[in-house]
Amino acid sequence: MAKTIARNVKLKVNGVDLSDHVHKISANFKWDRVDVSSMGAIYKQYLLGLSDASITVDFFNDYSSGSIHATLQPLAGSNTPFEVEVTPDSTLSASATNPRLVMWSVLDGYDFADATVGQALMMNGVTFYNAITTGPVFYTT
């Protein structure tokens, strides 16, 4: 996949395809930066510690049956993980150049409504956090 315009990113949450309500999505990977500087050092020295992963989504909100609010509401606040799946291009099958990210997640909250007069009703900053010790998996098939 060469440089591309984001038009068909696919998002599935607990098996429900919410792609057509996604305004913005970012999947983040981060490692703790542990300071291991010792006496005699001139520069700080770091090692990387535990990794962390999350997926943050801005949705156009929808209160219809089986849509955004209805899908997220039973998931929020539960410690039983659910699958969140992101595919860069839904028109192509998963491959090395179009890897499908699957992350078992928990959801610690969401905004019921994020509203500005005259603007689309949003649900911004919904963040799914990794919930299993092995972390997310990239599938290429």
Next chain:
Amino acid sequence: MFQPRRYQVTGTQPVLDHKPGEVFEDDLDPVQEERLLASGALRIIPAPPVKFPPALDVEPPNPEQQQQDDGAAAHTPEE
């Protein structure tokens, strides 16, 4: 062990690659199923009633006749 069930997508969004209105069979994880039902994304289609074959036209055994037969067998002299 999960039993396959029939579901219909009742919400506005596709579920497990099935479009709204579509009927499919799957053996969903119970927690996932519970959440999808709670959100209105799916409904369970009840299994059709089981049809038994028509009853055979045989008279039920007569208990009195059964006892007589047993008694006769008990007094049969041994050879």
